[in-house]
Amino acid sequence: MKTEWAGKAKTRYNKLHAKRFIESEVSELLHAISFQKHVGDDGGDSKGRDSYEKYVVQVPCDGFTPEREFELRYTWSEHGVQLARKAKADYNTGDVLSNSRAFHVDLRSEAVLKQSNINTAWIVYWTHIRAHGIESTPPQWRKTENPIMTELSGALNPVLAANVKATHLRGFRATFACGTRKEMHDLPVDDFTGADPHLKKNFAECLHEGKESNTKLREESPDASYLEEEVVVRMTIHELPACYGYMDPDKINDDDSLLEKGRKKKDDDDDDDDDDDEDDEDDVE
DSSP: OOOSSOOOHHHHHHHHHHHHOOOOOHHHHHHHHOEEEEEEOOSOOTTOOOEEEEEOOOOOOTTOOHHHHHHHHHHHHHHHHHHHHHHHHHHOGGGTTTTSSEEEEEEEEEEEEEEEETTEEEEEEEEEEEEEETTSOOOOOEEOOOHHHHHHHTOSSOOOGGGOOGGGSOEEEEEEEEEEHHHHHHSOSSSOOTTOTTOOSOHHHHHHHHHHHHHHHHHHOTTOSOOTTOEEEEEEEEOOSOOOOOOOGGGOOOOHHHHHHHHHHHHHHHHHHHHHHHHHHHHHO
């Protein structure tokens, strides 16, 4: 999968994996992390070789789960790419997102209870999305059937209607910002504006210039594990600022006769069950 803002997913996976993991022979790894102390020549070696005492410092690794951390980082990096891609495709008219210092992508699932009669009811699920610059007024929500968006919202694989709860419906806000690693580290996680001094360029300008500067930085420092001036995109996830609920009063029927019909239907069903039990007993006799 290739987009205008990002390359192939497999390439991104391999690049991220190469940054996080290295392969090494066990003996070489042990030698690299060991310490040794020269104990001199005790005369026991006929070839005159020196002797060394080796030791390794053992450090507990409780809570250290590099493989899980890598999978989470990669998975949510891909989710971020798709959220940004969807926002650019549907909400970047006039480059309103590209020209913003940062932008929000809001995603939410919705569940609507439908009922055709007193015995038949079901739930229909939807996913809605919207995107806007950090200083802009949020636009109207739009329905989306994009499978990645519906998976993120929980609408793709909902729980059974009989067990559904409000907590099963997901909604979140993803905020995207661009800058150097240090700038993104120092940028507040919550409540920042487009005027924040850590946001020095609009998003598209930062992205395009960052690609060129990153290439140059890596050529100059190919073995560096951290480059303070490397340009990155930061995505932070927050709860939506508001929860939405709606009930159409015109479609609420509080006619007591419907309740009576429901009770009568249940009583009739119970009577039928009793008759069946009596028939079974007659058969046994």
